[in-house]
Amino acid sequence: MAAEANNVASRSSLLLALRAAARTALIAFGLLLPLIAFRAVHDIRNELVLETRWPLFAAFVAIAFAGRLLWELLPRESLKIRLAAFARAPGQLLSAAAACLVLANVLRLAAKSLADTDAAIALAFTYLFAFATFAFVIGAVGAWVIRRYPAGTETGRQRRHQIGVGLRTGALGFLLVYPLMLFWLAGSQGSIKWIDNFGIQILIYVMLGWGLNIVVGLAGLLDLGYVAFYAVGAYSYALLAKSFGLSFWILLPLAGILAAFWGVLLGFPVLRLRGDYLAIVTLAFGEIIRLVLINWVDLTNGYAGISGVPRPSFFGIPFTDGPDGFAARFGLEFNAIYRTMFLYYVILVLALITAYVTMRLRRLPIGRAWEALREDEIACRALGINTTTTKLSAFAIGAMFGGFAGSFFAARQGFVSPESFTFMESAVIVAIVVLGGMGSQIGVAAAAIVIIGGTELMRELDVLKAIFGRDFDPTQYRMLLFGLAMVVIMIWKPRGLISTRTPSVFLKERKAVSGAHVREGHG
Amino acid sequence: MEVFVQQLINGVTLGSIYGLIAIGYTMVFGILGMVNFAHGDVFMVSAFIALIAFLILTSWIGAGLIALALVVVLIVAMAMTALLNWAIERVAYRPLRGSFRLAPLISAIGMSIFLMNFVQVAQGPRNKSIPPLFSEVIVLFTVDGYDVTVSYKQIAIWLTTGVLLLAFWYLVSKTALGRAQRACEQDQKMAALVGINVDRTISITFVIAAALAAVAGTMYLVHYGVVSFADGFTPGVKAFTAAVLGGIGSLPGAVIGGLAIGLIETLWSAYFSSDYKDVAAFSILIVVMIFLPQGLLGRPEVEKV
Numbered sequence: 001m002a003a004e005a006n007n008v009a010s011r012s013s014l015l016l017a018l019r020a021a022a023r024t025a026l027i028a029f030g031l032l033l034p035l036i037a038f039r040a041v042h043d044i045r046n047e048l049v050l051e052t053r054w055p056l057f058a059a060f061v062a063i064a065f066a067g068r069l070l071w072e073l074l075p076r077e078s079l080k081i082r083l084a085a086f087a088r089a090p091g092q093l094l095s096a097a098a099a100c101l102v103l104a105n106v107l108r109l110a111a112k113s114l115a116d117t118d119a120a121i122a123l124a125f126t127y128l129f130a131f132a133t134f135a136f137v138i139g140a141v142g143a144w145v146i147r148r149y150p151a152g153t154e155t156g157r158q159r160r161h162q163i164g165v166g167l168r169t170g171a172l173g174f175l176l177v178y179p180l181m182l183f184w185l186a187g188s189q190g191s192i193k194w195i196d197n198f199g200i201q202i203l204i205y206v207m208l209g210w211g212l213n214i215v216v217g218l219a220g221l222l223d224l225g226y227v228a229f230y231a232v233g234a235y236s237y238a239l240l241a242k243s244f245g246l247s248f249w250i251l252l253p254l255a256g257i258l259a260a261f262w263g264v265l266l267g268f269p270v271l272r273l274r275g276d277y278l279a280i281v282t283l284a285f286g287e288i289i290r291l292v293l294i295n296w297v298d299l300t301n302g303y304a305g306i307s308g309v310p311r312p313s314f315f316g317i318p319f320t321d322g323p324d325g326f327a328a329r330f331g332l333e334f335n336a337i338y339r340t341m342f343l344y345y346v347i348l349v350l351a352l353i354t355a356y357v358t359m360r361l362r363r364l365p366i367g368r369a370w371e372a373l374r375e376d377e378i379a380c381r382a383l384g385i386n387t388t389t390t391k392l393s394a395f396a397i398g399a400m401f402g403g404f405a406g407s408f409f410a411a412r413q414g415f416v417s418p419e420s421f422t423f424m425e426s427a428v429i430v431a432i433v434v435l436g437g438m439g440s441q442i443g444v445a446a447a448a449i450v451i452i453g454g455t456e457l458m459r460e461l462d463v464l465k466a467i468f469g470r471d472f473d474p475t476q477y478r479m480l481l482f483g484l485a486m487v488v489i490m491i492w493k494p495r496g497l498i499s500t501r502t503p504s505v506f507l508k509e510r511k512a513v514s515g516a517h518v519r520e521g522h523g
Numbered sequence: 524m525e526v527f528v529q530q531l532i533n534g535v536t537l538g539s540i541y542g543l544i545a546i547g548y549t550m551v552f553g554i555l556g557m558v559n560f561a562h563g564d565v566f567m568v569s570a571f572i573a574l575i576a577f578l579i580l581t582s583w584i585g586a587g588l589i590a591l592a593l594v595v596v597l598i599v600a601m602a603m604t605a606l607l608n609w610a611i612e613r614v615a616y617r618p619l620r621g622s623f624r625l626a627p628l629i630s631a632i633g634m635s636i637f638l639m640n641f642v643q644v645a646q647g648p649r650n651k652s653i654p655p656l657f658s659e660v661i662v663l664f665t666v667d668g669y670d671v672t673v674s675y676k677q678i679a680i681w682l683t684t685g686v687l688l689l690a691f692w693y694l695v696s697k698t699a700l701g702r703a704q705r706a707c708e709q710d711q712k713m714a715a716l717v718g719i720n721v722d723r724t725i726s727i728t729f730v731i732a733a734a735l736a737a738v739a740g741t742m743y744l745v746h747y748g749v750v751s752f753a754d755g756f757t758p759g760v761k762a763f764t765a766a767v768l769g770g771i772g773s774l775p776g777a778v779i780g781g782l783a784i785g786l787i788e789t790l791w792s793a794y795f796s797s798d799y800k801d802v803a804a805f806s807i808l809i810v811v812m813i814f815l816p817q818g819l820l821g822r823p824e825v826e827k828v
Contacts, residue, residue, distance in 0.1 A: 027606070027610060030603065030606045031603075031606060031607055031610060033603075034571070034572045034575045034576065034603055035568070035571060035572070035575070035641070035642065035645045035646060036645055038575045038578075038579070039645065039646055039647070040571075040574055040575060040578055040646060040651050041647065042649065042651075047654075048574075048578060048651055048652065048653060049578070049582075050575070050578045050579065050582065220625075222625050222628065222629075224632070269809060269812075269813045270812070270813070272813070272816070273812060273813075273816070275624050275625060275628070276557065276558040276624075276625070276628045277558075277767075277812055277816070279558070279625075279628060280558060280760070280763060280808070280812075281808065281809055281812050283760065284760065284764075284805040284806075284808045284809055285805075285809065287760070287801070287805050288802050288805050288806065288809075291799070291801055291802045291805075292802065294798075295796075295798040295799060295802075423756065424636070427632065427636055430629075430632070431633075434629055476640075476643070476644055477640075477644065479636055479639075479640040480636075480637060480640040480641060480644060482633070482636060483632075483633045483634065483635070483636030483637030483638075483639075483640060484633065484637050485633070486629060486630065486632060486633025486636070487614070487615045487630050487633040487634055487637065490615075490619060490622070490626050490627075490629050490630040490633065491615070491618045491619065491630070494619075494622050494623065494626050
């Protein structure tokens with residue numbers, strides 16, 4: 001009797017799931033029909049003609065159907081519980097890591113005996129499993145630490161704190177030796193790309209993320225035109241260095257001050273606006289700056305940009321191949337990598353200064369006022385906080401760091417053009433802050449590493465080209481994924497990946513507050 | 524004088540397109556209190572849908588019966604775009620009701636980026652141009668050899684906008700659906716208590732907004748004859764400016780704002796510099812936000828604790 005009822009229930013649930021999946025497939029059919037099934041292309045006579053892509057379209061609709069069916073049929077609740085238990089068991093995590101390691105090696109060996117395309121795919125999975133091994137090992141260590149030193153006890157807390165400090169010191173040490181290590185491992189030819197694309201590029205975005213984090217994460221003012229300050233910094237350096245021959249070290253603070261000035265200039269008019277209005281006005285401001293850069297050709301050379309921007313020197317000693325150059329002065333053989341390494345350390349120091357200043361500011365009255373402003377503006381005013389100066393200082397300081405990063409960018413590229421300062425660039429920086437967790441320094445840094453490093457890595461991977469065809473350009477999909485990630489993060493974890501809040505001021509002991517308990521912006 | 528009249532004609536055409544997009548912003552803002560940042564890109568997608576539908580139809584029925592083909596294109600674009608916006612609301616905005624204030628906006632920004640890049644990947648980054656349609660003109664009058672003209676497509680755009688606005692005005696002010704919408708604008712909880720299906724009303728709002736955006740998208744395609752994946756951003760911001768200028772939440776305000784922005788843009792291009800026409804539009808946005816945040820016809824926003 002019971003079994004029969006069970007059977008009926010499961011059959012009807014299967015039916016319901018099938019119906020839901022069919023509905024999803026139908027919606028996907030309608031949504032994708034115009035833009036996926038057809039493609040408007042210009043033919044040789046430059047007339048628009050239609051291409052059809054029925055197999056691709058069918059595949060997408062099938063994926064929608066299968067995905068919804070799985071979603072409906074999987075026992076999600078029990079899976080969630082099991083996954084949570086799995087993530088807390090160090091032993092199980094370690095065995096998963098071992099399994100992944102074995103799989104990775106099997107695939108690596110198999111790749112050797114396979115044909116070209118298959119080998120590339122096998123190799124891709126090798127990377128994937130190697131990465132999974134790494135992730136599982138870290139997870140296992142984390143789970144072990146959590147189990148060994150429970151947060152409830154005094155020693156546990158102390159140990160956790162020590163481990164945290166140790167990790168931070170370790171990370172800092174790694175960042176310091178990173179270029180030297182690469183140089184030693186890969187030589188000057190092999191390492192320059194890794195220092196430049198992965199080191200400097202990521203650190204610029206970490207710095208921009210931390211700068212914007214002051215405005216968005218701490219003061220709660222969504223700034224969609226942050227790239228304007230980056231542009232102000234870059235053009236200030238480029239123009240002043242070319243016209244007046246001033247050095248990088250004089251112009252760096254000057255660019256920061258100019259950007260901060262523009263930050264105040266933007267801040268003044270938008271003081272009265274809140275939330276979404278403010279976001280749109282900052283966006284308009286960013287666009288105006290970019291349009292002026294494009295159209296004021298006499299000053300900025302328009303679309304063509306400014307080239308031949310002087311490169312930074314080692315405190316007055318240029319990185320050139322000559323008797324006065326850096327290499328000759330220090331008795332080294334000339335090598336282009338010294339400049340790259342120097343730039344790496346400059347941006348590292350700049351980023352660390354940003355982080356340090358932000359951390360200190362949070363403890364000052366102004367920083368606490370920012371955070372209070374983020375939580376409730378009306379309450380702030382009732383308590384006598386001057387919201388004008390609070391907002392303006394957030395804009396100015398955030399913009400200043402953007403200006404620093406901009407002048408560094410100009411010095412590193414030796415070339416600036418309006419194309420580097422589009423709304424999409426602002427969107428990338430906002431995405432970094434939002435995905436990392438608004439207000440969390442570590443989260444923002446991690447998001448920058450994942451997003452920018454991931455983009456660069458996608459460029460490097462030949463595997464994707466082997467799978468999707470020669471002319472496959474993975475960077476095309478970068479912004480597509482960012483957009484999707486922003487939506488998903490807002491729905492799934494609206495506080496970002498690192499969503500706990502550690503209060504800046506506390507009574508007796510510091511307690512991390514889950515982001516879920518903080519309701520902000522309801523003012 | 525003749526240049527002025529000509530620019531007036533062009534400006535009203537452009538303004539009609541902005542006005543139709545602006546209604547979408549203003550309706551969604553009215554009912555949800557959020558800036559639907561992706562609306563400009565929904566408009567762009569609708570122009571692409573119209574382009575594809577147009578190409579399919581012309582390859583079937585040939586170059587004759589263009590007018591009939593365009594009517595079909597308009598209806599297809601409206602339906603498909605409505606489905607798209609319905610799905611966007613369902614997936615990206617509905618789960619965020621009751622989340623913190625910036626969450627729906629960030630989600631909308633994500634959606635906007637997604638749509639723009641989806642079209643870029645799916646349809647390629649190049650501008651898509653179609654041969655000019657209805658470019659025959661009527662000469663209104665001639666002064667010193669300068670013809671003041673109005674083209675058939677401009678007349679078609681005005682007529683379509685006018686008819687749609689009337690229909691839309693009837694829908695919002697005279698039908699049960701319109702009453703439900705206005706009730707949800709005032710107080711969603713109370714509306715739910717008196718038996719209004721709030722979720723459905725919001726969905727329908729998004730559907731209507733998308734349908735109007737699709738009309739604008741089709742007209743944009745017919746008028747300019749060219750569309751690219753990046754075409755959602757600037758018209759989107761300008762239409763938002765129009766909505767704010769007219770007073771966000773106010774439907775006649777959106778139309779008036781749209782016409783004003785269209786006129787300002789064309790007159791600015793004609794008399795000052797076309798390079799800075801976008802700067803002019805963006806500056807208006809900033810100036811209006813600062814000095815007239817409630818817009819021409821809007822209600823001032825009251826801060827509540």
